[in-house]
Amino acid sequence: MITLESVTKVYRGRGQEVTAVDDVSLSVDSGEIFGILGRSGAGKSTLLRCLNLLERPTSGTITVDGVELVALSRQDLRAARRRIGTVFQHVNLLASRTAAENVAYGLEVAGVPSARRRERVAELLDLVGLSDRADSRPSQLSGGQQQRVGIARALATDPSVLLCDEATSALDPDTTAQILDLIADINDRTGVTVVLITHEAEVVRRICDSAALMEAGRVVESGRLLDLVGDPDSRLAGILLPVGEPLAEIPGHHLTLAFADERAVDPTLSRLTRDLGVEVSILGGTLERVAGHQVGRLRVALGDERGGREDEIVAYLRRAGVTVSAA
Ligand SMILES: Nc1ncnc2c1ncn2[C@@H]1O[C@H](COP(=O)(O)OP(=O)(O)O)[C@@H](O)[C@H]1O
Numbered sequence: 514m515i516t517l518e519s520v521t522k523v524y525r526g527r528g529q530e531v532t533a534v535d536d537v538s539l540s541v542d543s544g545e546i547f548g549i550l551g552r553s554g555a556g557k558s559t560l561l562r563c564l565n566l567l568e569r570p571t572s573g574t575i576t577v578d579g580v581e582l583v584a585l586s587r588q589d590l591r592a593a594r595r596r597i598g599t600v601f602q603h604v605n606l607l608a609s610r611t612a613a614e615n616v617a618y619g620l621e622v623a624g625v626p627s628a629r630r631r632e633r634v635a636e637l638l639d640l641v642g643l644s645d646r647a648d649s650r651p652s653q654l655s656g657g658q659q660q661r662v663g664i665a666r667a668l669a670t671d672p673s674v675l676l677c678d679e680a681t682s683a684l685d686p687d688t689t690a691q692i693l694d695l696i697a698d699i700n701d702r703t704g705v706t707v708v709l710i711t712h713e714a715e716v717v718r719r720i721c722d723s724a725a726l727m728e729a730g731r732v733v734e735s736g737r738l739l740d741l742v743g744d745p746d747s748r749l750a751g752i753l754l755p756v757g758e759p760l761a762e763i764p765g766h767h768l769t770l771a772f773a774d775e776r777a778v779d780p781t782l783s784r785l786t787r788d789l790g791v792e793v794s795i796l797g798g799t800l801e802r803v804a805g806h807q808v809g810r811l812r813v814a815l816g817d818e819r820g821g822r823e824d825e826i827v828a829y830l831r832r833a834g835v836t837v838s839a840a
């Protein structure tokens with residue numbers, strides 16, 4: 514479990530002050546994949562660097578697996594950091610070392626004996642699907658393969674937390690999908706807690722269990738994705754599952770509907786049409802797999818024959834398990 518309490522980071526320089534992270538409190542459950550989504554400059558990288566104390570917060574506390582990091586001595590912090598692996602957008606592998614030697618580097622620094630090191634490196638390369646490229650140098654590997662080495666390197670000391678800073682932002686869409694699926698697979702197999710930061714909604718949709726939305730240094734919303742997508746007023750849900758701009762010129766009473774899985778909306782809408790004799794037009798929306806569930810948000814318009822029965826229609830939808838709000 515990771516807990517941040519009132520973490521603030523102010524950069525000071527040349528008479529200027531930038532509050533990159535502004536009073537952020539968050540908690541991440543053990544074993545989950547937690548996404549932090551935000552635009553460039555929102556403070557995501559600073560927050561992530563605070564999480565392993567590469568950046569010392571100006572104020573606030575950071576607790577990882579029961580250990581509060583800010584108060585630790587230098588030596589204890591070094592030990593605590595081995596429990597936190599980090600994957601960066603730019604992998605920066607050592608060019609003169611093979612894939613296996615790059616993965617081994619952290620183990621050498623940690624003083625792991627060479628026989629054990631070899632064993633662990635073989636395990637890690639297998640985990641990331643690169644056993645056959647152990648002896649390749651970084652220049653002989655594709656961007657995706659280099660990132661696999663970066664992930665194996667981050668996992669070498671068997672951390673309980675894996676931090677990913679835009680780990681897929683330099684990759685093409687297919688390779689991005691493969692690397693995200695690899696991270697999800699590793700999370701599944703090892704139970705490592707993953708915190709990833711990204712500016713791409715697709716990254717969050719594809720593998721996250723929970724997420725936070727960050728703007729101007731602040732976390733403006735956070736929660737489990739399945740809860741958020743069921744909340745028609747959630748901004749994160751609006752980004753992950755956009756319903757489109759309101760089309761004011763389309764007549765009728767507009768509603769936003771949110772639903773998951775078994776509450777598949779199709780049969781519900783056709784049943785509504787049949788049972789209540791009301792026409793429903795779909796104006797926009799998104800159906801996606803999120804956190805392993807089929808979820809969706811739709812903006813619909815009720816036809817004129819609804820005849821003042823909006824409340825009855827909304828109640829019907831809610832009984833069917835659909836979340837409804839006025840669009
Ligand atoms: N080392 C630094 N010194 C001064 N300002 C910084 C430093 N790093 C980041 N910033 C500023 O902090 C803000 C947040 O940056 P960053 O954490 O990199 O955001 P993101 O990762 O979301 O793009 C930006 O305004 C950025 O210019």
Ligand SMILES: [Mg+2]
Pocket residue numbers: 557558559679
């Ligand atoms: Mg960044």
